[in-house]
Amino acid sequence: MGSPDLSIVTGALSYSGKYITRKLLAAGQRVKTITGHPDRANPFGAQVEVAPFRFEDLGGLIETLRGATTLYNTYWVRFPMKGMTYEKATENSKVLIRAAEEAGIKRIVHVSIVKPSKDSPFGYYRGKAEVEETIQASSLSYAILRPTVFFGGEDILINNISWSLRFFPAFPIAGKGDYRIQPIFVEDFAEIAVQQGQATENVVWDVVGPEQYTFRELLRMICRQIGRSALLIPVAPFAMYWGARMIGLLMRDVMLTKDEVGGLMAGLLASDEEPRGATKLSEWIALNQDLLGTVYASELKRR
Ligand SMILES: NC(=O)c1ccc[n+]([C@@H]2O[C@H](COP(=O)([O-])OP(=O)(O)OC[C@H]3O[C@@H](n4cnc5c(N)ncnc54)[C@H](OP(=O)(O)O)[C@@H]3O)[C@@H](O)[C@H]2O)c1
DSSP, X not given: OOOOOEEEXXXXXXXXXXXXXXXXXXXXXXXXEEEXXXXXXXXXXXXXXXXXXXTTOHHHHHHHHTTOSEEEEOOOOSSOBXXXXXXXXXXXXXXXXXXXXXXXXXXXXXXXXSSOOTTOSSHHHHHHHHHHHHHHXXXXXXXXXXXXXXXXXXXXXXXXXXXXXXXXXXXXXXXXXXXXXXXXXXXHHHXXXXXXXXXXXXXXXXXXXXXXXXXXXXXXXXXXXXXXXXXXXXXXXXXXXXXHHHHHHHHTSOOOOHXXXXXXXXXXXXXXXXXXXXXXXXXXXXXXXTTTTSSOOOHHHHO
């Protein structure tokens, strides 16, 4: 018997990449990660080789990827920071795709976002659409997986909404709060990603959870589960953004971006496709109600 297949996972020491890596290792595969934080604590020890991103050095990046069959790509930037922009992240993603082709990688499982569009008013969604287009024009076989919002583990958004509901008496809610949101459990997502790493067909899938809420319903459900009764106050969208901005300043973080408020209100965080995840957010919260939102999760501290 030869040695097991080698997979490359971007960000195995970060969030979703960590769950993908766990599932790959459990399935007996070998994993190498590429990351912007090669010195970060490695929970996998010697099981996962760690290499730095080398977007500025195509030849070096090709050598890092050589020998692998599948690339699980989680790489992206949530919002522009420290000189990193959506344009730069798009450019880096293109370098990674080219390096994967040249290194002989056969398949890419790429993490995108529901409803990316080159015409979107939001840079995040425009960049995602451009990267998807590059993958589809490449020689790689692909599974493009489009989640909405992850929950579970080191999640930021659902955790920090719950944190606000726990510690503040009121929550500003943009407009009527009737726009939809459909989060997916990060472990369900990782399972689907790993299954798709074994497949050969080209697919572009929304990957969302089984429960869809309006934003107002989501907040009410979280309040019930964590035993809080924060007042939901309808406000103009800019006021919700500024509320989050104030909390961000307080916590030295960026809690929510303008694009995230805009995307949420435009209904971009829900899908019209059949849900592929099985874990219900309401049931997961019921199991984690004592812990959820007890500590603020800072994006900037992770960077
Ligand atoms: N989190 C969500 O709720 C959510 C929802 C929809 C779609 N997605 C998509 O899912 C994918 C993974 O998301 P995630 O939350 O699991 O991300 P993550 O683990 O925080 O980061 C994924 C990868 O991107 C790199 N990265 C993130 N921000 C960066 C920055 N500012 N500069 C340079 N590199 C950066 C990370 O680098 P390091 O290895 O150095 O940490 C890591 O390799 C992304 O493509 C995202 O767009 C996420």
